[in-house]
Amino acid sequence: MAEDFSWIRPEPAGLRIVPADVWIDPARAVGTALVTHGHADHARGGHGRTIATPETLAIMALRYGVTEGAFPAPLHAPITLPGGVTATFVPAGHVLGSAQILLEHAGERVVVTGDYKRRPDPTCPPFAVTPCDLFITEATFGLPVFRHPPIGQEIARLLAARAAQPDRCVLVGAYALGKAQRVIAELRAAGFHDPLWLHGAMERICRLYEEQGVPLGDLRLVSDAPKGALAGAIVLCPPSALNDRWSRRLPDPLTAMASGWMRVRQRARQRNVELPLIISDHADWDELTATIAQVNPAETWITHGREEALLRWCELHQRKARALALVGYEDEDD
Amino acid sequence: MERFAALLDALVFTRSRNAKLALIARYLRETPDPDRGWALAALTDGLDFPAVKAGTIRALMAERVDPVLWTLSRDYVGDTAEAASLLWPAPDHSAPDHSGPDHDVMPAPGVSEAVEILRATSRSTAPAALAGLLDRLDANGRYALLKLATGAMRIGISARLAKVAFADAFGVPVDLVEEYWHGQEPPYRPLFAWAADGAPPPRTDDRPLFRPFMLAHPLEDGVAIDLESFAAEWKWDGIRVQIVHAATDQGGETRVYSRGGDDISSTFPEVAGALGEPAVLDGELLVRGAHQGGETGGAASFNALQQRLGRKTVSKRMLEDFPAFVRLYDALVIGGEDLRDLPWTDRRARLEAFLPRLDPARFDISTLIAVRDFAELADVRARAREDAIEGVMLKRRDSPYVAGRRTGLWYKWKRDPLRIDCVLMYAQRGSGKRSSFYSDFTFGCWDGDPDAGADLLPVGKAYFGFTDAELKWLDSHVRQHTVNRFGPVRETDRSLVLEVAFDSVHASKRHKSGVAMRFPRISRIRADKPAHEADRLDTLKAMIVDPVR
Ligand SMILES: [Zn+2]
Ligand SMILES: [Zn+2]
Numbered sequence: 001m002a003e004d005f006s007w008i009r010p011e012p013a014g015l016r017i018v019p020a021d022v023w024i025d026p027a028r029a030v031g032t033a034l035v036t037h038g039h040a041d042h043a044r045g046g047h048g049r050t051i052a053t054p055e056t057l058a059i060m061a062l063r064y065g066v067t068e069g070a071f072p073a074p075l076h077a078p079i080t081l082p083g084g085v086t087a088t089f090v091p092a093g094h095v096l097g098s099a100q101i102l103l104e105h106a107g108e109r110v111v112v113t114g115d116y117k118r119r120p121d122p123t124c125p126p127f128a129v130t131p132c133d134l135f136i137t138e139a140t141f142g143l144p145v146f147r148h149p150p151i152g153q154e155i156a157r158l159l160a161a162r163a164a165q166p167d168r169c170v171l172v173g174a175y176a177l178g179k180a181q182r183v184i185a186e187l188r189a190a191g192f193h194d195p196l197w198l199h200g201a202m203e204r205i206c207r208l209y210e211e212q213g214v215p216l217g218d219l220r221l222v223s224d225a226p227k228g229a230l231a232g233a234i235v236l237c238p239p240s241a242l243n244d245r246w247s248r249r250l251p252d253p254l255t256a257m258a259s260g261w262m263r264v265r266q267r268a269r270q271r272n273v274e275l276p277l278i279i280s281d282h283a284d285w286d287e288l289t290a291t292i293a294q295v296n297p298a299e300t301w302i303t304h305g306r307e308e309a310l311l312r313w314c315e316l317h318q319r320k321a322r323a324l325a326l327v328g329y330e331d332e333d334d
Numbered sequence: 335m336e337r338f339a340a341l342l343d344a345l346v347f348t349r350s351r352n353a354k355l356a357l358i359a360r361y362l363r364e365t366p367d368p369d370r371g372w373a374l375a376a377l378t379d380g381l382d383f384p385a386v387k388a389g390t391i392r393a394l395m396a397e398r399v400d401p402v403l404w405t406l407s408r409d410y411v412g413d414t415a416e417a418a419s420l421l422w423p424a425p426d427h428s429a430p431d432h433s434g435p436d437h438d439v440m441p442a443p444g445v446s447e448a449v450e451i452l453r454a455t456s457r458s459t460a461p462a463a464l465a466g467l468l469d470r471l472d473a474n475g476r477y478a479l480l481k482l483a484t485g486a487m488r489i490g491i492s493a494r495l496a497k498v499a500f501a502d503a504f505g506v507p508v509d510l511v512e513e514y515w516h517g518q519e520p521p522y523r524p525l526f527a528w529a530a531d532g533a534p535p536p537r538t539d540d541r542p543l544f545r546p547f548m549l550a551h552p553l554e555d556g557v558a559i560d561l562e563s564f565a566a567e568w569k570w571d572g573i574r575v576q577i578v579h580a581a582t583d584q585g586g587e588t589r590v591y592s593r594g595g596d597d598i599s600s601t602f603p604e605v606a607g608a609l610g611e612p613a614v615l616d617g618e619l620l621v622r623g624a625h626q627g628g629e630t631g632g633a634a635s636f637n638a639l640q641q642r643l644g645r646k647t648v649s650k651r652m653l654e655d656f657p658a659f660v661r662l663y664d665a666l667v668i669g670g671e672d673l674r675d676l677p678w679t680d681r682r683a684r685l686e687a688f689l690p691r692l693d694p695a696r697f698d699i700s701t702l703i704a705v706r707d708f709a710e711l712a713d714v715r716a717r718a719r720e721d722a723i724e725g726v727m728l729k730r731r732d733s734p735y736v737a738g739r740r741t742g743l744w745y746k747w748k749r750d751p752l753r754i755d756c757v758l759m760y761a762q763r764g765s766g767k768r769s770s771f772y773s774d775f776t777f778g779c780w781d782g783d784p785d786a787g788a789d790l791l792p793v794g795k796a797y798f799g800f801t802d803a804e805l806k807w808l809d810s811h812v813r814q815h816t817v818n819r820f821g822p823v824r825e826t827d828r829s830l831v832l833e834v835a836f837d838s839v840h841a842s843k844r845h846k847s848g849v850a851m852r853f854p855r856i857s858r859i860r861a862d863k864p865a866h867e868a869d870r871l872d873t874l875k876a877m878i879v880d881p882v883r
Contacts, residue, residue, distance in 0.1 A: 144399070145407045145420035147473070263420065264411055265346050269818060274347045306410070312402045 004299065005134045007085075007105050010324040015112060015136065015303075017103060019083025022051075024101060024112050027326075034073075034087060036114025037098035038063065038177055051079065053089055055097025055212055059177065062208055075099065075125070092116040093127035094281050095178030096209060102130055110134040111295065112303075117280065118287040119151065122185040123178070123214045127291075135297035136324075139305030140282040141260050148260060148284040154277045155186050158234070161254060161275050166232045169197075170275070171253035173239035176202050178281050180236050181209045183258050184216045187234070195220045197230060199237035199246065222249070243272055260284070289313055335471060337365060338373050338445050339478035345377075345489050352787035354491065358499035363530075369445040371521020374500070376445075376482045378493040380520050383452045385460035386483045391418050394461055394468075398423055412819070415484060419476035425469040440470050445482070446521070452483055490817045490827045494866045498785045504529035508785060509546050509737030516544040516595060542578040542589040544597075545614055545666055545674075546737035550727060550744035552873055558708045559745065564728045565678065566703040566711050569746055570661055571724040572620040572639050573862045577660060579609045581670075586610065590619070594864040601645055602658045608696035613688070614667035616735075617660040618700070620722060633661065633722035644861065662689070662699045663727075666735055674735040681735065715747065724748055739867075752837065752877060754779065755860060755868045757790055758830040761812040762823045764797065771805055772812040772824060773797055775856065777832050779847070779874055784866040790828060791847040791871060799835065799855030807859065831868050833858035839877050849874055 014026035029046030038059030260280025314321035756777035764773035782788030818825035835857035842850035
């Protein structure tokens, strides 16, 4: 049994596709890397060749200066790799450009999800269920306590908090790539068309989203705000800036944070968050388990997250599973 | 339940005391009876469902969720009620034999419906009743229900804070809220009728009710008091009590109350049994000093009294070895007549006239200090050697008995000025043989008037001064009153007053409080004292010896 799927190997630096000598989301520089999406823990610079969706490559060029050796992989178009391996990028629904990677070799089909979610997201195409023999999944929110509420409910809470305290501004901590743009797009979809104010670190990535065809409406920089303009406004910043000196310039900010971790009250309290918004770009427990059932693989590997509980679920449902415990993936702010 | 759940969550995430007050006040104004009364009781630990315990939740989860998944979840979340609220399976996913009619179409229960259902349960019916309610709620509603049902809110809302919020909500004096509150049972309909709708206040003379104490300001150094208008008496080092007797349908009932209004009658049955006429008396509870170094027949040190505190039942031996009595200071009511509006001089005369009718073994009167002027008083105070004397009290001769601490009426002039009452804020595990105990304590003083929204500011840390038995007690207090954890540090619900002794205090720019204490140690646990009566930062600052450094 140990020989099953022996052509794909978890190594400390990441998943290695042995016959093609390529890696998926490697933690160190390699010859050829397949990259699922642009988050820093998955996309690193310094590889000889980087194969990713055009959107992910645009993000990597902007954030990590990766321009050399970039090979675009359009969604659903199979790519032939050495050693008789075919790779196909399939939507993961996580952030702009995010993809699962379907690998085919010797009659076996393997899907590596990278990070994914199942909820609708106006900034990227939805997750595509792809049947396979081996499903290599994330498990960031792999505990049954994580059940994300509908995003509309959380956006409504954000708008209600703003309306209730018109003299304050609501400062929303949100991951700069993906989460921030999704929150903005959902606010627009909810009919909120006032200017949204950004921390400087978010400006370029928001512009990139718009260039890629995701409209975000009237965005402005906090540093350009005239005196008094921010009372009653919604401001977005990276989570690290929430309790930073930067936020002192804001008028009595109500601190909010958009993250799946906000489901647990203690986690929100530890970050001094007054308005926890449970908004995640990862699958919650019900979605992780439902997806395994839908994909219905012969075997499931778990790359990162709270793998213990998901392993237990697989055991209870007579599904063969193992945890890879790959290092270097962190989603603390998702 | 949705509104109550939203209130709970808002309180969990709100740090400022003022904002918490505003949240509770708004809820009380906008929520109808009896929901708001039950909610108020839940916030102030006034609700108890003996049939529902944390074990009930664990047993319910064990039936519905795989034990491994439950344990992983519980450990991650760190709170049984919250973990259960998140993990509770939707009714249609639960056991296949679940065939209750219309189970998933029943609307979410309101607070009062939930309370009525839980009150009607026994140990054997509680699990099914609780499960039926949980099935009708979303995750936040389940959290609120489980917190309400198990009575362990742990969200740092003291009864005092809730009463201040109640007073704010309806624009009534908090002292009256305190007074009327005591006779009331949840859901406090007469209290809301009085405060919100202008109905007459609830009756207070047919039950042995607690009345809020009149308190003293510390006398600042260098201030002289004119003894023409102020009387001086000893301040005794016991615990301040109020002893109340009311004629009731059953004939008569007596209660002994501590500073915070806790009923301690069963701890001091010999005192409770010694008042048989309608009266409300204010005094210091002490034990006779044949033991523990006091004079025979007089008052013993606080250590002797400590032997009697906190016991639910008292042995015969205890009663013999540490007999308690009350040294009376004042009378609020005698023979059904409310004396509180009279000047102190008149109340004192009435108390002296009443004294011969009381058992001299259980009651005496705090004698006045006969001195000609303030300088002589300072001298007498400095020479007072008796263990049971804590200092001197100065009372304006024309002062009415008013609740709380009113400027200019009463002053306390403690013998040793370098003691201060602080509130426990954080505790950290010790090292070495103390590593299993929370033994390093951070305490704070109020940065202003707590009832006006002032917060506590940490003023120091201490890890000695207590006995082994006190350390055990403190450790279990910390564990039961934790509201937050930061690694080895726990934040407590700020309910415990600690008397801290220290050698000196200095101005310090490095500390947010602006002061640094030298050699602070815990000199006494003041479980009898409500947190909002702990000292203010200004009191500590007034003790600074070198403010210019
Ligand atoms: Zn990601
Ligand atoms: Zn990730």
